[in-house]
Amino acid sequence: MEDKFNPRDISKALAERLHPTVMMWNRLEGRPRTHDFDRAMKAEVRDALWMLTRQWQMGEFNSDDAGSPVFAKVHISNSPLDLYKAANRKEEPYEDNVPLEVKAEQKKILFSREGKELSIDIRLQMGRYWLKLLKSRSLDLATAYIKQYTFVLPDPARNTEHIHAHREVWQQYAAISGRSMDGYKFLQYIEIIGNQASDDITSDTGQIGVLAELAENFRLWFKKLYYQPEEDENNAWLPDRLEYQFESSALSATDIKTLTAKEYYDGHLDWYAFDIDQKEGLATEKPKDTVTETFIPAHVQFDGMPDTRWWKFEDGKTNLGAVRPSTTDLSKLLLMEFGLIYANDWFIFPQTLPVGVLTNIEGLTVRNNFGETIWVKAAEQESVAAEPWSMFKLSSQTQNNTLFLAPAAMKVQEGEPLEKIMLIRDEMSNMVWGIETAVPLPIGVADKGGEAALRVRQYHENIVKAGTSAAQVPFTAKISYQAMTDVPENWIPFIPVHVKNDNRQTQLQRASMLRIIEGDPHEPVKVKPRTSILREGLDHLGTDRATPAPLAFFIHEEEVPRAGVSVSQSFQRTRWVNGEVFVWQGIKKKTGKGEGSSNLAFDQIRAVEKP
Numbered sequence: 001m002e003d004k005f006n007p008r009d010i011s012k013a014l015a016e017r018l019h020p021t022v023m024m025w026n027r028l029e030g031r032p033r034t035h036d037f038d039r040a041m042k043a044e045v046r047d048a049l050w051m052l053t054r055q056w057q058m059g060e061f062n063s064d065d066a067g068s069p070v071f072a073k074v075h076i077s078n079s080p081l082d083l084y085k086a087a088n089r090k091e092e093p094y095e096d097n098v099p100l101e102v103k104a105e106q107k108k109i110l111f112s113r114e115g116k117e118l119s120i121d122i123r124l125q126m127g128r129y130w131l132k133l134l135k136s137r138s139l140d141l142a143t144a145y146i147k148q149y150t151f152v153l154p155d156p157a158r159n160t161e162h163i164h165a166h167r168e169v170w171q172q173y174a175a176i177s178g179r180s181m182d183g184y185k186f187l188q189y190i191e192i193i194g195n196q197a198s199d200d201i202t203s204d205t206g207q208i209g210v211l212a213e214l215a216e217n218f219r220l221w222f223k224k225l226y227y228q229p230e231e232d233e234n235n236a237w238l239p240d241r242l243e244y245q246f247e248s249s250a251l252s253a254t255d256i257k258t259l260t261a262k263e264y265y266d267g268h269l270d271w272y273a274f275d276i277d278q279k280e281g282l283a284t285e286k287p288k289d290t291v292t293e294t295f296i297p298a299h300v301q302f303d304g305m306p307d308t309r310w311w312k313f314e315d316g317k318t319n320l321g322a323v324r325p326s327t328t329d330l331s332k333l334l335l336m337e338f339g340l341i342y343a344n345d346w347f348i349f350p351q352t353l354p355v356g357v358l359t360n361i362e363g364l365t366v367r368n369n370f371g372e373t374i375w376v377k378a379a380e381q382e383s384v385a386a387e388p389w390s391m392f393k394l395s396s397q398t399q400n401n402t403l404f405l406a407p408a409a410m411k412v413q414e415g416e417p418l419e420k421i422m423l424i425r426d427e428m429s430n431m432v433w434g435i436e437t438a439v440p441l442p443i444g445v446a447d448k449g450g451e452a453a454l455r456v457r458q459y460h461e462n463i464v465k466a467g468t469s470a471a472q473v474p475f476t477a478k479i480s481y482q483a484m485t486d487v488p489e490n491w492i493p494f495i496p497v498h499v500k501n502d503n504r505q506t507q508l509q510r511a512s513m514l515r516i517i518e519g520d521p522h523e524p525v526k527v528k529p530r531t532s533i534l535r536e537g538l539d540h541l542g543t544d545r546a547t548p549a550p551l552a553f554f555i556h557e558e559e560v561p562r563a564g565v566s567v568s569q570s571f572q573r574t575r576w577v578n579g580e581v582f583v584w585q586g587i588k589k590k591t592g593k594g595e596g597s598s599n600l601a602f603d604q605i606r607a608v609e610k611p
Contacts, residue, residue: 067368069297069347075362078289078354079250079257086236087245094248096356098227099409099576101269104246104261105586107569108232110532111184113539116162119184120151120172121444126183126222133214141211144201146179149186153177158463158522162442165459166452172443187222190215227584236264239536240507242423242559242567242589250358255279257358259394259404265589269408276358276394276402290362297347297366305339355577356407360400409574409582417568418446418585419531423494423555424564424596432494432508432560433598438568439490439530452530453489457515464520482604487513489527491598492534494555508560510534510553533567533587564592 007013045051055061084094084103095103111119127149131142153173156164163169190197197215198208229235236246243265249258259274304318320339325332338346353359364376378401379390394402420438436449487493494508512526529535537551559565569587576582 067370067372069366070369071294071367072297072349072365073292073294074349074351074364076291076293076351077252077360077362078291079252079358079360080289080354081248081250081259081356081358083249083251085247085249086234087238089234089236094356096407097576097578097580099574099582100248100356100407101267101409101586102227102574102582102584104236104244104264104269105267105572105584106228107235107237107585107587108228109226109585113535116442117151117182118440118442119444120176120442122226123151123182123184124176124180126187126218127181128183129221130183130186130214130218131181133218137210137214139207139210141201141207142181145186146181148200149182149189150178151176151180151182156463158460161456161459165456166441166447168445169441169443187219191219225583227582237587239533240554240556240559242555242565244587257402259358265587267412267414267586267588269406271392271394271404271406274394274404274406276400276404278400278402293351295349297349299343300346300348301343302339305343353403353405355405357405359403359405361403362401409576411574413573414586415571415573416446417570418444419533419570420446420449420566420568421531421533422564422566422592423560424592424594425560425562426596426598426600428597429600431496432555433596434492434494434510434529434534435596436490436492436529436531436534449490449530450488457489457517460515460520461517464517467521468519478608480606480608482606483602485599485601485604486516487598487600489513489515490530492527492529494560496557497554499554504556506557508555508557510536510555531569533569561591563594564596566590566592 007018012018081094081096083091085091086104109119109122111117111123117123127146130145134141134145151173153170154160154163163173186197189195189199196208197211201211202208236244238245241263243263245260245262245264247258247260249256256279258277258279260277261269261273262275264273302318304320306320318339320336323332323336325336351359361378365373366376367373392403394400394404417438418440420436422435422437424433424435426433436453438446439449439452441447441452491513493511493513495511496506497509498505499507510529512528514524515527516524528538534553537553540549540551541547542549567587567589569585571583572586573581573583
């Protein structure tokens with residue numbers, strides 16, 4: 001049956017256009033009249049005057065007489081680093097076989113504090129290694145050394161809260177007490193002049209000589225395993241600024257250049273951490289290492305940059321049309337302006353910088369295609385009207401052309417923080433609090449600061465409660481007077497003070513809260529920090545290196561902004577260019593999370609709740 005939707009002859013229906021709604025075209029395309037496309041690909045322009053007019057309209061005729069560089073020559077001098085100085089400590093020779101950040105961040109590992117053993121994990125590691133050395137020489141002295149240098153689990157007391165207040169610490173001590181060797185205690189003994197590794201162990205002459213040899217290997221192994229300063233004071237950490245400060249110097253035949261890192265705290269050392277100071281006219285016996293190189297300049301390019309040649313397609317790695325910069329995104333605007341307008345104006349030449357060496361560009365000459373030789377000066381030498389901006393150039397008060405490739409580790413493995421504190425401002429109490437969010441336990445791991453502080457307080461409360469036998473007299477009054485509210489013991493106060501003969505009006509001094517326990521017959525004790533970051537000065541020893549002589553700890557007020565700061569300390573590990581492995585303790589500082597409140601209050605009247 002034929003209808004308008006089912007024609008019998010579809011060709012006839014299309015030819016006679018019986019059904020105009022039927023469409024058979026699936027695309028539109030041009031019909032070439034020839035198979036030769038050479039002329040079409042030439043992009044010929046019939047009206048040359050129109051092209052010239054467009055060039056004039058776009059300002060392409062407003063140009064300078066600048067030829068293209070075809071040849072260049074650069075003269076460079078190198079000055080290796082010679083000296084290193086940590087903060088205001090004494091100068092020492094620079095070690096080129098050690099990463100500079102390892103040298104700057106190194107700190108002594110704490111093995112004891114106030115007579116309490118710390119870093120049990122490292123002590124056990126040292127003990128196991130010594131027993132392994134004995135076994136390598138077939139010396140059956142392991143039992144004697146374990147008995148001589150062993151761990152002892154003390155009885156519960158008010159001064160053993162670092163062990164008995166924490167279940168995991170007590171379990172570790174119970175497991176190793178009398179069964180494992182304390183390697184650090186053994187190392188302390190043999191480092192005293194006159195002491196031998198065989199003392200109180202054996203009297204066999206043959207074994208004494210072997211033990212002396214093994215003891216020397218043991219000392220060298222531990223020194224190589226953990227990189228730390230010989231003296232605890234010889235480090236670059238500035239506690240009052242919560243950052244590192246150090247400097248390195250390079251001597252040459254005509255001058256001395258000093259690199260100073262005044263505010264290093266982010267954990268990665270690079271060129272922007274340094275300022276340079278140059279002193280001329282210092283005669284030294286060291287000759288100046290100079291290098292002269294010739295090269296052909298090449299255009300500065302990046303992947304996907306628009307090509308400057310006509311009718312050439314780019315690889316499309318960078319879609320500049322998708323860039324949507326705002327009015328404040330100057331970096332994006334500069335990148336687009338460089339890639340689209342001024343790409344032909346910039347040239348580059350490769351130069352491999354040696355590590356740990358100050359490279360100074362003494363001179364640069366360029367010859368263009370017109371045969372002209374031009375002496376190229378630095379940007380700040382050409383224009384002094386405004387402060388110059390440059391990349392990879394060290395900041396200085398004077399003009400310099402010095403580049404520096406810092407001898408820093410490329411990849412660093414970082415462990416979990418052993419210590420972490422937060423410095424916050426409490427406007428209600430008009431003070432700063434140092435909150436210990438992570439505290440180190442004696443077994444070598446970190447614990448949450450709030451939970452550790454609560455367990456320590458409960459431990460003392462249980463001892464007081466166990467020793468209290470007198471019946472408590474009930475309150476008969478309806479109200480009670482409270483002199484001061486409680487604050488968690490992991491909150492360390494810093495109060496604003498003025499230091500005598502100091503130009504700062506206010507500094508933050510570490511203070512202490514009292515541990516007040518109801519029914520305690522002893523006087524309240526001051527709660528001390530458990531992190532080495534906030535304990536600065538508490539463990540200081542006198543001139544005899546034996547008597548405690550605590551010092552006050554101050555922090556500059558400007559170092560604690562309104563947002564606060566976060567400071568953490570952890571073990572770090574890296575491998576240097578020669579394959580040597582370095583393990584050290586480093587500290588990092590980051591921005592905090594804002595202000596806080598301790599709810600500290602004084603002189604309050606409270607209602608007494610009836611049971």
